[in-house]
Amino acid sequence: MCRPPPSAKTSSPVVSLKEFIVNLPQLREPRNSVNHNRAYAQFVEPEINRHGHLESIGTIFLTNRECPFHCTMCDLWKNTLRETVPAGAIPRQIQTAIEELPPFTSIKLYNSGNFFDAKAIPQSDLPTIAKIVQRYSDCIVENHPKLVSHRCIEFAKQIAPAQLEVAIGLETCHELSLQWLNKGMTLRDFATAVEFLHAAKIETRVFLLLGLPDLTAQASLEWTLRSIEFASSYGVKCFSIIPTRPTMPQVAELVEQGRFELPTASTIESVMDQAIEMGRGRVFIDLWDAPSFFACEHCQSARLDRLNKMNLQQRILPKVQCNFCDARVQR
Numbered sequence: 001m002c003r004p005p006p007s008a009k010t011s012s013p014v015v016s017l018k019e020f021i022v023n024l025p026q027l028r029e030p031r032n033s034v035n036h037n038r039a040y041a042q043f044v045e046p047e048i049n050r051h052g053h054l055e056s057i058g059t060i061f062l063t064n065r066e067c068p069f070h071c072t073m074c075d076l077w078k079n080t081l082r083e084t085v086p087a088g089a090i091p092r093q094i095q096t097a098i099e100e101l102p103p104f105t106s107i108k109l110y111n112s113g114n115f116f117d118a119k120a121i122p123q124s125d126l127p128t129i130a131k132i133v134q135r136y137s138d139c140i141v142e143n144h145p146k147l148v149s150h151r152c153i154e155f156a157k158q159i160a161p162a163q164l165e166v167a168i169g170l171e172t173c174h175e176l177s178l179q180w181l182n183k184g185m186t187l188r189d190f191a192t193a194v195e196f197l198h199a200a201k202i203e204t205r206v207f208l209l210l211g212l213p214d215l216t217a218q219a220s221l222e223w224t225l226r227s228i229e230f231a232s233s234y235g236v237k238c239f240s241i242i243p244t245r246p247t248m249p250q251v252a253e254l255v256e257q258g259r260f261e262l263p264t265a266s267t268i269e270s271v272m273d274q275a276i277e278m279g280r281g282r283v284f285i286d287l288w289d290a291p292s293f294f295a296c297e298h299c300q301s302a303r304l305d306r307l308n309k310m311n312l313q314q315r316i317l318p319k320v321q322c323n324f325c326d327a328r329v330q331r
């Protein structure tokens with residue numbers, strides 16, 4: 001069961017959704033220079049897998065057409081194209097990246113959108129992609145609930161014996177925030193998609209935001225935990241928490257106006273401690289750009305190191321004590 005709402009005062013979104021949507025096309029520029037011959041990024045990193053073992057995962061960020069959804073917070077469009085890539089380009093990107101990376105055992109194919117969006121990944125390429133990824137233990141792709149369909153099941157069969165896992169951006173179970181985020185889905189859509197995937201023995205993980213409009217940093221933390229409970233109640237066992245960064249100009253503006261509380265070092269550490277304690281499955285805190293949230297030069301690296309180890313070990317480690325910032329907080 002989900003816990004009760006942490007604050008009854010989390011009323012209507014503070015900024016008109018229309019205000020944002022109208023401006024989104026103009027805001028979606030400038031883009032980075034990417035081309036369909038290459039994945040735009042790739043790396044191998046350790047991650048604890050669904051069996052509780054540490055393994056190496058190769059993450060390949062595919063270059064393809066931009067996502068048709070226009071989520072308010074999303075800046076993934078920066079590394080996308082306006083047009084669909086030619087057939088054969090995506091398998092080539094994957095193969096080239098694999099050849100350039102050190103060996104790894106599971107693969108993430110992240111495409112700044114939805115893997116089962118036919119305009120992003122030409123569907124005629126799926127059998128070829130499947131042949132390439134069959135050799136791995138797990139293949140993780142990202143996909144919107146509205147694009148969950150029989151295609152996922154077909155691909156899961158094609159990649160066997162590799163296990164398919166679909167990563168879904170739930171972001172939050174706070175319904176008003178979900179509307180403000182312009183996710184183009186309801187909580188019911190999410191639940192239906194996840195149930196469909198689980199019935200086909202496809203694994204799932206969710207992305208959750210820490211930091212939402214119209215919520216204090218503390219309330220947002222509580223909603224992140226509540227969102228873990230919500231997703232867990234539908235059988236999700238892997239949760240990736242992303243501290244919201246003011247990368248989009250409209251979010252930065254809200255922060256300036258005092259209408260958006262960014263996550264703090266303290267809420268980032270607390271959410272990880274409490275999420276692990278809940279025991280609902282694997283929990284990861286996204287540490288990309290995390291130094292910006294940890295301003296104290298005396299303990300920044302120790303705090304980030306602790307969180308990184310908690311990602312890898314999935315247990316709560318002793319808190320970092322700092323005579324400088326801890327003292328400031330207490331005053």
Ligand code: SF4
Nearest residue numbers: 067069071074112113
């Ligand atoms: S569905 Fe995902 S990739 Fe598409 S706009 Fe939303 S957050 Fe970005």
Ligand SMILES: [Zn+2]
Nearest residue numbers: 296299322325
């Ligand atoms: Zn400090």
